[in-house]
Amino acid sequence: MEKQVTARNVWERIFTKLNKRSLWMLHYCTGCGAIELPPTMTARFDMERFGIMPMVTPRQADILLITGYLSLKTLKRVILTYEQMQAPKWVVGFGSCTINGGMYWNSYITIKSLDQYLPVDLYIAGCMPRPEAIIEAFNTLIKRIDEGKADAWKDYYRNYDFYKENQRKVLGEFETYVDIKADAKRFGIV
């Protein structure tokens, strides 16, 4: 029995080792923060040297970068997108707006803290965070994936009721296309 556990840990460690050098970032931009991504992707800062590349479909992406403010309309699309992504997946909140609303602190239509609606692995503070900060954040994320600490996506399966309740509170009833509870059983999380 104990042998099995150690064996799985070794596999897990191999998985994370491979995972951390091949991350696909979903090419989905929600706010003004997306303007910092072109220099991050291209020659000057070149995030490809860390193995991170943009990916156009959520089903093949690993990182969901929330670049800036989220209005309710966008939040719904982000939730639908997030649920379509295959685990393991990581959410990075980008800029002050995802942390506490930022300059939209008294807006009636933007959410004030992202982690009420989606499990966030990492926040990047600042308005705007420069590409250096994004690279730093990706390096931190890679380190945490390697150590096995970046598992907020499991939290979404574990505390789905909490997230769903908060989503319902601001968006009302809406249909998502992924059966999270069945997935949680499949992953053996609940």
Add this chain to the structure above:
Amino acid sequence: MEYVEEKKVVDDIKSVFKEVDCIIKRERRVEVKLPKEKLLEFALRMQTNWDFPHLSAISCVDWIDDGEFELVYHFWSYNRKVLVSASIRIPREENAHFETLSHLWQPAKFFERDIHEMFGITFDGNDDMSKFILEEWDGPPPMRKDFVTREYALSFYHFREYHPEWMKDLEGAGEK
């Protein structure tokens, strides 16, 4: 400044609507204040007689102290190169309504939907008053002056508490 074309536009308007307040604001800008019953006739003449084929926007102002909504219709002429802003005032009520211009200009449908969403003004004759941009919204019309956005945000959203000590371990992280 000569204001040649602007003066011609004002003369055109004055020739039919003698009573209305019509001034040249500056180069290429003419402002007209109409009684609300005259707007349909005015718009029709703009389109057919005076060569203003383009309704470029409808905007709305909430004069809460006067108890009125001001609707401003912006007409543009490609040939005459003048923008005429015709404004009317309607009483400010919970269910304020006004007549549509969508049978004269198709794009007016969208402008009117937008105003309906933001100010709660219904346009009679416009059959599509569904949600336009604020799809997930079912609060009061947010651009009305009596809507306090701060209070609404405080009661509706979860705000994060501020803990400066959380940032301690990040201090100096960028200086390595």
